[in-house]
Amino acid sequence: MLIEARKRAILKAVVQEFTTSAVPVGSQILANRYFLNLSSATIRNELSNLADLGYLVQPHTSAGRIPSDQGYRYFVDFLMETEPLPRPVKLFIEAQVQGAPADGQLFVERVAMVVAAVTHNASVVSAAYGPRARIKHLDLVSLDPQAVLLILLMEGNLLRQQVIEISQPVEQSALSRLAGRILKNVAGQDREEVGSLAERLIPGVENEVLSQVLVLLDHFEQGAETLVVHDGVRNLLKQPEFTDTARLHEVLEILEESRHLSALLRQLIMESDLQVVIGSENVTEQLRSCTVVLTTYGPSGRLKGTLGVVGPTRMQYGQIVARLGAVARAASQRLAEIAS
Amino acid sequence: MLIEARKRAILKAVVQEFTTSAVPVGSQILANRYFLNLSSATIRNELSNLADLGYLVQPHTSAGRIPSDQGYRYFVDFLMETEPLPRPVKLFIEAQVQGAPADGQLFVERVAMVVAAVTHNASVVSAAYGPRARIKHLDLVSLDPQAVLLILLMEGNLLRQQVIEISQPVEQSALSRLAGRILKNVAGQDREEVGSLAERLIPGVENEVLSQVLVLLDHFEQGAETLVVHDGVRNLLKQPEFTDTARLHEVLEILEESRHLSALLRQLIMESDLQVVIGSENVTEQLRSCTVVLTTYGPSGRLKGTLGVVGPTRMQYGQIVARLGAVARAASQRLAEIAS
DNA sequence: AATTGGCACTCAAGCGGAGGGAGTGCTAAT
DNA sequence: ATTAGCACTCCCTCCGCTTGAGTGCCAATT
Missing domain, CATH: 3.30.390 (Enolase-like; domain 1)
Structure with a gap:
């Protein structure tokens, strides 16, 4: 399962490069920007290997490589570094969440807005109100x-x-x-x-x-009425993977049908407190080209709400995980205050 | 202001044809489908006239005509016939609205869903809870x-x-x-x-x-907290005018920012009980390529909610006005029951 | 005077081929 | 094991061509 160090480094570089540029990355760019002591030919060999192993794919014969879902999976599991929060982002989250209304409905809407804003993707938030709430x-x-x-x-x-x-x-x-x-x-x-x-x-x-x-x-x-809210669909429009409106239509079908959405969240209700579901790992047909990042929030162990990001598989995992976590912490804290 | 009968008929035909086909309509099609006793040459003259008067525009020299905002305005004011409700639509509206939850929030969400479904456009609904509510x-x-x-x-x-x-x-x-x-x-x-x-x-x-x-x-x-909900954005994706995601982005900016949205509705709070704001008539910059159709609902004269449709200027006005009205009536009735 | 057939003209859209360029895979040399 | 060199692939863009729908105008018809 583990691949050798240099391959790991190259895979990591490919993911980082691709998630920001959205352009298939070639050996040249890697040699110039990430591996100054290696020639592009060497990197080509490694890339070819990584492709054989299933971590990378080629859109067409003479193109660069992009990470496969498996590649992203490896990145998330072993390579990802959560980015430190830029100060303005930190302040924004704190200000918005600490100033969030006490009203549960409005609170959830506020949190959804914040998640969408800081992750530049669509957000999904469910209320901290589970089957055992008081x-x-x-x-x-x-x-x-x-x-x-x-x-x-x-x-x-x-x-x-x-x-x-x-x-x-x-x-x-x-x-x-x-x-x-x-x-x-x-x-x-x-x-x-x-x-x-x-x-x-x-x-x-x-x-x-x-x-x-x-x-x-x-x-x-029974929690059948769990409140689920989404926001930030407009952020998806900026992503090149959604210039084709058909793709977006599929995603919107899920987001706009709250019963689908709550079913989705329930399905993914988590053992771990952070869950990243990448592309084809999604059970939901319409989300096969998306990644869903989920975490929970809530002041106590019993009272859990869900907080998630929906975007293209090409997302800045390190940044998003960090920011989602920050919002979750802020939300938990605020919730402890108001829903004591 | 009034134009002669035959021009009116032609304008009407152009609007009807274009709203369904989404393709600029030419003299040929009009002659064949609407005016069997006129030659295409005659219609060409009339079209040219209507264009000079500002009711029609030509995307380019050798294309057919499409209605201008002014043309749509004339159509809505003088030519539009509200379409009778197809039975299944009628039944759907009644079933969904009569079965709507008593909870004000959920009620509004349900109504928004119904409006989006029957008009095949995006919907906007505000709660029936005005500045003088009890x-x-x-x-x-x-x-x-x-x-x-x-x-x-x-x-x-x-x-x-x-x-x-x-x-x-x-x-x-x-x-x-x-x-x-x-x-x-x-x-x-x-x-x-x-x-x-x-x-x-x-x-x-x-x-x-x-x-x-x-x-x-x-x-x-002060009603500062007026509840506004939207739905059916996915319907817009099917419209050819939104294949360009930039357009959609503008519209989503309005829809997803509820403060913009409630400001919009407040601005348009109506003298008449039906309001059609076409394209450039919109005060809101981002809605200049859209039409907004608004009406009110509520059981009493005092208790008014807003109920609207947002879509491309090329929409089936007759159908949408009829269906929006039907939903408004059903919602008023249901609201009288539950919020007695 | 209104209508119409005829005709030249316009222009978007679709097609196909050429050239450029980024990137690969392979081979042979280091 | 690495790398320089090189042929090859294939997308993308540009260009010119053709096609066809539609117009505008004019002269003939009613």
């Missing part, structure tokens, strides 16, 4: 004789609402009391434990409301 | 000794939240009582009237919270 607050509001609105404040400061249909009117004051009672049993506990409280909660006429609330708590528990 | 519910939640969260349920079922910093701890029970008292004075009333209640509301230690709540009510009153 309920911080709960309220019942009488809308009309037939309907009650359940308002939930989840960890991560996400507000959810759901209408409950009822057969007979219930007073607002009774609803408030009921909400208080439910909350007392629910607040701070995992929603998974909530179901078992059904019998302990003394019913009355409010039984109807109660039972429906419990169903809804269960529903939100 | 507060349906209000709650105060103790986060920690230093912070209280204000939760607002606005008309249109939009939930808003804001953190309030406090100097000394307040009990949750006290907060609940306070929220109830504020709500009693505020619910169902225009927020504009709320300010005057400040003195009537008897303060205590909760005075600090109260005063901040009033400031925030004021803040939300």
Whole structure:
């Protein structure tokens, strides 16, 4: 699996050169810019070798080499150096994230904006609100004789609402009391434990409301409603790999269909805290020409949101990984403050 | 201003033909498909005339004609026939909108999806929550000794939240009582009237919270936080006018910057209930090659949301106006149900 | 006076070949 | 093992040619 040192150096140089120039890189350029003590002929031999090993490909016979997905994989696993953050970028991230709104929805949107801005690619961010998130607050509001609105404040400061249909009117004051009672049993506990409280909660006429609330708590528990947001599609337009709009169309299909998107993120929910899915490694057909970089954020071990970058396989991995990580750290910190 | 009947008919034919074919239309095609009793030479004369009048332009000397912005304007004002809704489209709109979630945010997203789907263009939808919307519910939640969260349920079922910093701890029970008292004075009333209640509301230690709540009510009153959502950018990619990604980039700059977007909508907030802004009529520089079609929705006269389509000037105006209107009606109806 | 057939003219788009150039692969020399 | 040299490949661009759709104008027709 490991390849010898000089090949590694050359592969690394090819990736670095190609990710910035977007032009297939030839032996000449490598000899001049990276390996002054080697002739282009030597490098040609090495390049040919790396191509045989599957790390590089040639667009056509007389062109330079570009990294294959396997080449990028090797680069990411063994060669990549995470770039230090330029000071302005660091300041931008801190300012934007520390000033992010407490509102969970707006927070996620802000984070998505920042990721897109600092990585110059499309971003994908899901809310820090997983299947085991806690309920911080709960309220019942009488809308009309037939309907009650359940308002939930989840960890991560996400507000959810759901209408409950009822057969007979219930007073607002009774609803408030009921909400208080439910909350007392629910607040701070995992929603998974909530179901078992059904019998302990003394019913009355409010039984109807109660039972429906419990169903809804269960529903939100499944995380089916996970909030996912994307931004920065305009950045992709600048990349030469997307001058062909057909490619972009495929990617947009994924990004704009939030159900696809949340499915995608769920699929990739990570063992490691950084995941790089390169080109053909993507399960999603439409992302085969893209790389997805994912990490998590969230103040506690339990409360995890996803934070990702979607771009062409030719991306500046070192830079993007570093910047994504920086945003994740800032977001976690900010979230700890506001969603204490 | 009015032009003679035959010229009108020809202009209409040119617009219809061009909006569907995307190819400059020549005298031949018009003679064969629209004016069997006229020779192509006659039509050539008329075309030349219409071009002199500014309604048509020629991409180059030996090409057919395409409508100018002025030509589209004339078409929209005098010639356009709104197309009847095909049954499947009607059913789709009804199903999707009647099944739309009660949650204001999700509702807007759903509507944006529907508009994009039925118009095959990009959509822009703002929440039905104007500067004079009412507060349906209000709650105060103790986060920690230093912070209280204000939760607002606005008309249109939009939930808003804001953190309030406090100097000394307040009990949750006290907060609940306070929220109830504020709500009693505020619910169902225009927020504009709320300010005057400040003195009537008897303060205590909760005075600090109260005063901040009033400031925030004021803040939300300004509608600065209007929710704007867009969808269907992928539809634009199919249009030949956007094969050049530079054009698309301009448009995306507007769509993806929600502050630009809400400014745009506010600018265009309408006297009439249908507004068509064609190409160079757009104040926004980046939309000069686009048409924006806007209408409003909302159950009452007071509660208005915006609902729009963004696409190339070459769009099927009759169809799009009809479909946008249908979505607006459906959305108004659904909103009346859920946000009663 | 409006319409029309005829005709020369224009110009974008498509095609094909030539030349340039970047880059390779191979071979033989170091 | 490295490298200079060289023939070869193939993309890209430019150029000129052809094609064809469409125009504009004029003279003839109704």
